Amino acid sequence: EAQVTQNPRYLITVTGKKLTVTCSQNMNHEYMSWYRQDPGLGLRQIYYSMNVEVTDKGDVPEGYKVSRKEKRNFPLILESPSPNQTSLYFCASSLSAKNIQYFGAGTRLSVL
Amino acid sequence: GENVEQHPSTLSVQEGDSAVIKCTYSDSASNYFPWYKQELGKRPQLIIDIRSNVGEKKDQRIAVTLNKTAKHFSLHITETQPEDSAVYFCAASIYGGYNKLIFGAGTRLAVHP
Numbered sequence: 001e002a003q004v005t006q007n008p009r010y011l012i013t014v015t016g017k018k019l020t021v022t023c024s025q026n027m028n029h030e031y032m033s034w035y036r037q038d039p040g041l042g043l044r045q046i047y048y049s050m051n052v053e054v055t056d057k058g059d060v061p062e063g064y065k066v067s068r069k070e071k072r073n074f075p076l077i078l079e080s081p082s083p084n085q086t087s088l089y090f091c092a093s094s095l096s097a098k099n100i101q102y103f104g105a106g107t108r109l110s111v112l
Numbered sequence: 113g114e115n116v117e118q119h120p121s122t123l124s125v126q127e128g129d130s131a132v133i134k135c136t137y138s139d140s141a142s143n144y145f146p147w148y149k150q151e152l153g154k155r156p157q158l159i160i161d162i163r164s165n166v167g168e169k170k171d172q173r174i175a176v177t178l179n180k181t182a183k184h185f186s187l188h189i190t191e192t193q194p195e196d197s198a199v200y201f202c203a204a205s206i207y208g209g210y211n212k213l214i215f216g217a218g219t220r221l222a223v224h225p
Contacts, residue, residue: 033213042118042201042215043156058212090155100146101213103155 002027006091006104013081014112021076021107023091031094032074033058033101034066036087043090049074081111114139116204118216126224131192133219135202136184142204145185146213147176150199159200160187192223 004025013019023032033048035058045058049068063085065077074093078085088108092101115138125131135145143164148156162169162176162185169176173192178185189196202216 035215040121040217042217043203043213044215045212048212059214100158100161103157105155 002102004091004093004102004104006089006107008107009105010108012110012112015082016080019078019081019109021078021089021091021109023074023076023093023104024072025074025093025102026072027093027095027102028071029093029102030071030096031099031101032068033092034064034074034076035090035092036060036085037090037106038087046076046089081109083111085109086111114142114204114212114214116202116214116216118202118219120219121217122220122222124222124224125192127192127194129192131189131196131221131223133187133200133202133221134184135186135204135216136182137204137214138183139204140180140183142183144205145176145178146203146205147187148201148203148215150201150218152198156201189221192221194223194225197221197223 007022030051034046035043037043044060046064047066049055090106091104094101117136146161149159150156160174160176162178173190175188199218199220201218203213205213
């Protein structure tokens with residue numbers, strides 16, 4: 001089954017404790033992206049990747065890092081999480097930059 | 113940078129009525145406009161999209177219209193059903209570029225039986 005898989009689905013952590021949210025797709029998609037969803041603000045792009053080893057900042061990249069060492073994986077790294085990063089995070093992928101994006105199920109993160 | 117405004121933020125209709133959600137974008141270079149539906153606790157899913165060389169597109173009870181001159185596009189849902197209740201997001205992108213999607217803030221649609 002074609003899918004985008006995020007882990008964990010729920011995470012509660014404390015300020016400053018490094019964490020990684022994983023994202024994996026099994027559709028051989030080139031393009032992958034991370035969004036955060038906050039009430040009243042919709043979905044805002046954090047980082048995106050056009051292909052392996054090619055990443056770029058979205059609209060709200062501060063406090064986040066990403067890597068794309070393999071085509072299927074695009075982890076989101078929070079080196080020193082802060083409470084303002086409490087949010088619902090979605091990973092998405094598409095065949096190329098010209099195609100429909102498919103979203104993962106989401107990761108709800110709370111930073112205390 | 114690109115900005116997408118979406119109205120209304122909430123919309124309540126009776127089953128069988130029509131619902132219209134409107135979005136305005138700022139970057140005249142935008143040429144791809146998808147609409148996503150997000151049911152409670154679930155992921156956003158594409159329901160329809162339109163490209164700038166088309167003024168209108170229909171898919172059963174859903175239609176999207178685009179006015180490039182005015183830089184706005186709208187989602188129309190006819191004969192609404194309770195299962196249409198969800199949050200709807202519009203987005204704008206420069207198609208053929210790096211597929212950076214800018215989303216509107218969302219519209220919470222409630223369809224009452």
